[in-house]
Amino acid sequence: MFRKSMQMYRINALFLILLTLGMSSPVTAQVGEFFSGKLISDIPWRWMFAQKWDSESNSWGDTTSIVYTKGTLKMPEEIVNRAKDSNDIWRDLQKVVLTYANNRIKTARIYQYIPDSLKYTSLPILALNYSWEGDLTSKVSGELPLTTLMNLDPATLGMYAPLFAEIKILFEQQNTINGGKITEGIGRIKLSINPLIYALFVTMMSSSGTDIPLPGSDLPLDTNWINQIKTTYTYITGSEIQIQSSWSSSDSQWVPLQKDSLVYTGNKKSLTFHFNYDSTTNRWDLTSKDSTSYNLDNTPNQTVSMKLTGSTWENSNRSLYFYTDYSSSSARFSSNKSVKSNIIAAKIYNFPDHPSLELELKNESRISIIITDLKGRTVYKATHLHNFAGTYSISLPVYACGSYLCAVRSENTMETIPFSIVK
Structure with missing residues (x-):
């Protein structure tokens, strides 16, 4: 019952990590912006909510999620994500706990909310550490338990639970900074496990006949890193282009995946166009766009996302930002x-x-x-x-x-x- 493809995890490990981050908070949804620290270290709003477009009524539907901050404005101590459960009751989902040093993020810890016990996990499901060069992050590193990545319930692992608990995915993104701007970021991962524990793990798996994927069958142990994703940044007056590529181990080269084209009005990001790479035609296909409007004091008012269907733009979802404490009018x-x-x-x-x-x-x-x-x-x-x-x-x-x-x-x-x- 534990049969899973480690090759799938090897290819998508960092993407799943980033997906977890994106689910935790909208400010971490964009890979490049998260690892550059551009958004998470400078949040001007107190709370926001997201809505999906209802095509039947031709209007914005009910609120799908709420994110609010705790602590100092622009340097929050916590970022909490909420959504409605099956009984239409608002519940916490995840929270990001941040610490700072010299007015910059030092650590970020993500905790999962457990509805049955009405509390958060005692240990973070994801831990991040930041290194800075001036106002930009030069490196983000962290670890993720393999049980979290593979979505395995420790209660179902029985005697193997302690062994799985020792297996972690280590990851890091190293950014290259030139002229005060990030020009490239490369993310890589590796498995970290005590060799003695791993040997015991293999022996127990072999003797029990249980078909659990052996960590290390596709991922090297301890000291060997595997490239996962690369983001390159190109800056032109009034715009910025971010291209994301994944590493192909079979071809030993980077393969284009996605491209974001950002348009600025002054120093404010007003438009972002999203493209997917079509390897069969070797071209970038426009898929969606985000547009952000601002209040007269230059704080964000709302961000509207639209998808391209044929030659027609259709509303997809939007986020609205507020500057009062959450639950206050x-x-x-x-x-x-x-x-x-x-x-x-x-x-x-x-x-x-x-x-x-x-x-x-x-x-x-x-x-x-x-x-x-x-x-x-x-x-x-x-x-x-x-x-x-x-x-x-x-x-x-x-x-x-x-x-x-x-x-x-x-x-x-x-x-x-x-x-x-x-x-």
């Missing part, structure tokens, strides 16, 4: 915000009969209020409201139970406030 500008920001404070109070927006303006201005549900449908809209400087209480005619987003714009400032109506 208040939105306040911190002291380091631009002095041009006109909204000093905004908060929604849920009164028994209707919600009310409390708004404090720095200067006299016209404001606009747009309230949408989580499917993107507008339920209330008021534009060109003239208000003097000061504090106002504005009644919002929204009565149905549900979750909403209230976007408030005041000339050069926009803030989005999530709120819910429960009766």
Whole structure:
């Protein structure tokens, strides 16, 4: 019952590691950005949620996942990923625990949530260590238990569980930095196991007749590394190209896999085009794109992903970012915000009969209020409201139970406030 292909694990080991990271947090979903430390070390938002596009209703569907941070803004101590279970109840899935040194990430530990015991695993399922050169990561290394990689339940391994616990996949990504930019990153893996334990493991497998793949049949032990994935970075004014390749041991060469073309507006990433490599035609095929919009204070507002079907772009999913503490409906500008920001404070109070927006303006201005549900449908809209400087209480005619987003714009400032109506 343990028959699995070690060749499959050898080829996909680092990809599975990265998939685990991507599931832990959207900020680790892009391989190049994760290993360069560009996103995970500079998270401007407090929480975000993701939605899938519902083609039947032609609108955004229900929220599929929520990610929120704990700790200092831009240097979170924890990143928690949540989703609904089969009973439609929000549950934790995974969390990333971060430590810092000299304002840079030192370690990242990923823990899995166990629903039956209502707690996280005592030991991390993945451990990462960072080395830095200036503001960029020069190396990321870590280890992953083989039982986690092969999705084996220790309870089903019986007497072999302690032996499997000693087997780990070691991995590292070494980045090449030139001119203050990462130009190449190569990821590689190897098995690490005590030779005496391995000899005992082989003996027990042979005597029992149990068909469990022997670690080392496709992966060398201890000191020999195997190349897995390479990412090259090319920088052109206003754009960046990342090409990912996998190592072919049979041909002893790198084989192209994917390409990302990033477009910047100023220093903000606005578009990313994704390509897959077609080895039969030796060309790159465009498959999808991500577009990010920003608030007037240059913080991300939302990222919309679209897939290319034939010659038509179709919505796929989107992520919306918020800057208040998770579960709070208040939105306040911190002291380091631009002095041009006109909204000093905004908060929604849920009164028994209707919600009310409390708004404090720095200067006299016209404001606009747009309230949408989580499917993107507008339920209330008021534009060109003239208000003097000061504090106002504005009644919002929204009565149905549900979750909403209230976007408030005041000339050069926009803030989005999530709120819910429960009766």
